[in-house]
Amino acid sequence: MTHLTREEREARGAAARVLLPREALGDLGAGDSRPDPIELLVSQGTTRLPELVPLRYGRMATSPFAFYRGAALLMASDLAAVPDSGLDVQLCGDAHMSNFGVYGTPERRMLFDLNDFDETLPGPFEWDVKRLLASVEVAARSIGVDERARRKIITDVAKTYRTAIRDLAGMGNLEVWYARIDVDEFLREHRDDLGKAQVKRTTSTVKKARTRDHLRAVSKLTEVVDGRRRFRSDPPLVTSLEEILGDEAARIFATAMGDLMRAYQSSLEPARRHLLSEYRVTDMARKVVGVGSVGTRAWILLLEGVDEDDLLVLQAKEAQSSVLEQFLGASEYTQSGQRVVEGQRLMQAASDALLGWQRSTGIDGIERDFYIRQLRDWKGSAVIEEMQPDGFRRYGGLCAWTLARAHARSGDRVAIASYLGGSKAADEAFADFAAGYADRTERDHSALTAAIGSGRLEAIHGV
Known part of the structure; x- marks a missing residue:
């Protein structure tokens, strides 16, 4: 790997403006020549469980924002139709507002960070920024923010990303690596700025997240039948x-999943491998998750430790190719699964102590990739559609700072900062893109x- 000086990295960022002028960040591209969005959605269904695909369509049909959450492939196709900066980072690939939230670290601190990496892949930094900002625009429309106020929110969020990456560019590598948003520290430092109402709502979200641990998962998802604790059935969820x-056949498959769990331990560091070896799998069930992920195979596994009171719930979620890979x-x-975990x-800033991956042969005899993690570990997300405008703006800023920090860890933060510069040019162009893409999403x-x-697609609503 060539080691560039700071000056060379700044020059690289300035040169990227020739490839992609900042004003061009607002271009939507494609237009009438873009693929049929319905055909793209249908193409994803070919590798998913057919009985669950109608549920996915039903969830996406709920609102433009729900549709946007499930339409990462459509946006990747659109982004690939316009020139890019050439400044690559590790992309989240689906950096919309609902894919940020709070979670507990192995050290039992509460952090705010990105929380979905199914589509992660290296690529142009602006793809993630556009995905985030367009989600802010779509969501702002859903809560009734007027056009002028939306424009101000979007440019403020874009500015937050730009100034954050600029600040991070001035830091040393270790300082960037250790940067994070600790929720308790954030609330202490910004209590006066946030106001009583916002502090109360945030504190409530954090308090609720702290109850979402393995014991709560066991209580909510399981029951005792004939002296054996097992998952409570609630089809199709x-x-x-x-x-x-x-x-x-269930007994045979459960044995195979037990083998999967033992094999997956090899993807963990030795200390955590030892921790997991203290548990055994006692039950499993299929669980529907998310919006865009509906139809992929996701299993929940009940593990028992020293006795029937020492229980843990893991999720083994299918990892397919990223929607970005074809572009x-x-x-x-x-x-x-390794792609997701490594990304x-x-x-x-910190990841689940039991996060790992494995390949397994499924019910149909086909090998599939999975990543495994704790189902709940102090995880919580804000309900975007219920936010007030001021809290919404602040939340967008938190997402933008977090995305900048994630990009700074993996990409050339100095070059990106140089490319974006100190003016509002990029902010305004990103806002143009967000407004135009929100219109496209509504269509x-x-x-x-x-x-x-019309009956072209079958949908299951309200589930």
Whole structure:
């Protein structure tokens, strides 16, 4: 790896303005020549569980913001149709507002960070920034913010990213690596700025997140049947192995998943490998998760430690190819679960102690990649659609700072800061893009509801 001086890195950022002038960050590209958005969504369904795909469409049809959450492939296709800066970072790949939140670290601190990495892949930094800012615009419309106020919010959030990456560019490598938003420290430092109402709402979210631990997961998801604790069936959201396969086949598959759990330990560091070896798998079920992920295979596994009161719930979630790979090239990792985990470890300030990956043969005999983590570990997210405008603006700023810090860990922060510069040029262009892309999202959402209404697509609503 060539070691560039700060001056050379600044020159690299300035040169990127020739490839992609900052004003061009507002270009939508494609237009009438873009692929049919419905056909792109349908193409994703070919690798998913067919009985769950209608549920995905139903969730996406709820609102333009819900549609946006599930439309990462559509946006990747659109972003690939315009020139890029050439300044690559580890992309989240789906950096919308609902993919940020709080979670507990192995040291039991509460951090605010990105929390979804299914689409992570190296690529142009502005792809993530555009994904975030367009989500701010779409969500702001959903809570009734007027056009003038939306423009101010978007440019403020864009400015936060730009100034954050500029500040991070002035730091040393270790200082950047240790940068993070500790929620308790943040509330202490900004209590007066936030105001009583915002502090109360934030404190409530954090308090609720702290109750979302392994004990709460066990209490909510399991019951005791004939003296054995097992997952409570609630199809299609939670479906037992027996309901999917029948009793005998379920026992065989459960044994195979036990083998998966033992093999996955090799992706953990030795101390955590030892911790997990103290548990055994006692039950498993299929669980529907998210919006964009609906239809991919996601299992929850109940593990028992020293006795029936020492329980842990893990999630084994299928990792398919990133939606970015068909536009940016294949990942360096041939195992998609490893792609997700390594991207998460690179971008997050701290990651789940039991985060790992493994490849397993599924019910249908096909090998698939999974990543494994604790189902709940002090995890919590704000309900974007219920925010007030001032809190919404502040939350957008937190997301922008966090994204800048994640990019600074993996990319050339000095070059990106040099490219964005000290003026508002990039902020205004990003805001132009966000407004235009929100219009496009609303049209795509209407196309989805029309396809459902006409019978072209089947949808399950309200689940």
